[in-house]
Amino acid sequence: MKLARILAGILVPPLGIFLTVGVGPTLFINILLTVLGWVPGSIHALWVIVKHDERMDREGVY
Structure with a gap:
């Protein structure tokens, strides 16, 4: 999921943020x-x- 958000952040920035x-x-x-x-x-x-x-990693949520 992280890779998908990064790609969305590059290609369609508001989608990555959303x-x-x-x-x-x-x-x-x-x-x-x-x-x-x-x-x-x-x-x-x-x-x-x-x-x-x-x-999230620091707080241990993942």
């Missing part, structure tokens, strides 16, 4: 960044996905 954290402020920020440019949206999506996974 699959990772759901609907919230992070998703709306990413939509705005993606509208301003695909590259900023992708960078933000990858950052959120990786940080979310790190946090």
Whole structure:
């Protein structure tokens, strides 16, 4: 599932964010960044996905 979220974060950044954290402020920020440019949206999506996974690993949720 992590690979799918990373690929979605690169190809369709808001989808990667949605699959990772759901609907919230992070998703709306990413939509705005993606509208301003695909590259900023992708960078933000990858950052959120990786940080979310790190946090979940640290907390032992997975």
